[in-house]
Amino acid sequence: MKRNRLTRQSNYIKNLSDTNAWNIKYRYISCLILLPIIIFFLAYSSSPKLQDDTLQTQVVELPVLLENSSHKSISFHAPLTSESDFRGPSSITLNSIFVKKTNDAKDNGQDIFTGLLKASRHSFLSWDEVEVRPGDNLSLIFPRVGLSAKDVYLVTRLDKKALGPLLHLKPGQILHFGTLIKKDGSISLEALKVVLNPIETFHVRKVEQVYQAETIKLAVDLRQKQITGKIDSSLFEAGLTAGLTDKVVMEMAHIFGWDIDFALDLRKGDHFKLIINEVFVNGTKIDDGNILAADFTNRGKTFRAIRFVDSKNRGRYYSPEGDSMRKTFNRTPVPLSRISSRFNPNRKHPILKTNRPHRGVDYAARRGTPILATGDGKVQFIGTKGGYGKTVILSHGGKYTTLYAHMSRYKKGVNSGKRVKQGQIIGYIGSTGLATGPHLHYEFRVNGTHRNPLTVKLPKAEPLPKRYHVEFKAQATPLITQLDILVDTTLAQGE
Secondary structure (H helix, E strand, C coil), X not given: CHHHHHHHHHHHHHHHHHHHHHHHHHHHHHHHHHHHHHHHHHHHHCCHXXXXXXXXXXXXXXXXXXXXXXXXXXXXXXXXXXXXXXXXHHHCCCCEEEEECCCCCCCCHHHHHHHHHHHCHHHHCEEEEEECCCCCCHHHHHHHHCCCHHHHHHHHCCCCCCCHHHHCCCCCCEEEEEEEECCCCCEEEEEEEEECCCCEEEEEEEECCEEEEEEEECCCEEEEEEEEEECCCCHHHHHHHCCCCHHHHHHHHHHHCCCCCCCCCCCCCCEEEEEEEEEEECCEEEEEEEEXXXXXXXXXXXXXXXXXXXXCCCEEEECCCCCECCECCXXXXXXXXXXXXXXXXXXXXXXXXCECCECCEEEECCCCCEEECCCCEEEEEEEECHHHCEEEEEEECCCEEEEEEEEEEECCCCCCCCEECCCCXXXXXXXXXXCCCCEXXXXXXXXXXXXXXXXXXXXXXXXXXXXXXXXXXXXXXXXXXXXXXXXXXXXXXXX
16 A cells, blocks of 8 residues: 555655746746737837837847747837827837847846836826916926926936926926836836927936937928008908918018007008918928018009028018118007007197197007017116106117007016017007007107107118128019019009
8 A cells, every 4th residue: 555655645746846847838838929919019010100200210239049040130129109190009109120030049028028017117107297387387287197306307417408398387288207117116207298389399318317308390391472451451461361361471470560550551442462371280281481572552653672591590570672671760669550549749638628638649459468579678667657657768879769558467577677689579458547448559769769650760770781682682583473473463453
């Protein structure tokens, strides 16, 4: 009996050893079978439509299973982060990952899967969207997605120039956060995206535990378009009838605003011709570009402007002779408005009912309409000034000053002593102080003496430098030819 028990126990141990060997062999074979299936699935899920020119390549070394394997290398594609869609893992696009053969044949199949999981970790990012609120900064925004002050510090260690878009966030902008949950439950920021405009997108990515930033620009196609229009009541309505956007109408008003007072000088029958750039991306128009050339005929007199970009990438408008369209001052601080009261030394005040000189011009417009600085200058005064209400006074080189009164509020960032550019918004129309309704009271002073803003002679800006004359003529000639054809077409239609 003892011998039989020993025999059965020996057979049992042998069977157990065979079972363990089979389990190891079965697990080994399973790894060989599952690996190509996983690779095929990941390669299939990487659609070409989701890849773009901004993808980077990451090389991951993985061991081979057999020393005599006939496969030299294996490659697959799996999603990392989509440049166009951040709604979830199903829409995430992955970096291309190339798996190369190594000479280490001792690692088992489990090591391969571990390597695959590490390499494709970004395919499981969780994406959150945060809208920027007024007064927001990174220290206030990051905690909303579970990030800490340490994450803010690590991101802000980027070069200040590269970090610019995150330091100048605007209300309404959307920040896209790509995060991972670590083993300890903490959240790791892996990627951050901010759409700056339809063409530019700002990205921050973690590369080897260090954040890197870049701004990606889409390839754009500029197409010229010719537009004509005729004034029946106002420039704004004529622009809408001609199919112009508010942006183009305002730019046209700014180009010719030194020669034409659009609140006073417009007459029915005045007309304009434009050659503009339209911006297309992938065949779809996304924005209007700059006005390349323009004609405006006012009271029978035609003004013509050609855009020229100098070596410092500054785009300005000049007449065909090279004279600057820009004067030192603009005629009106509110281009799309009407004059409700003119310069009059003997006017009777509508509220005080006494004879009180009106040493400026009143421009009536809706409350909240932007007020533009008529010239480059420095904020000499900002605050409440008696009957003027909320007022801004600009000093232009000491000799000239301009006053803007009855504002509803000031433009954020406009402070005493700060320099402003011509055409920059400095405030918004209101009715503060002694005012019967929303309007802007505008004064123009020369050496402290009030002058009529509508008739005062404005100094001209510098003409086109002589070194650019040849280049300017080469660019202007074909544009002028196109404008002449548009003029002839318009006249023919009018007849």
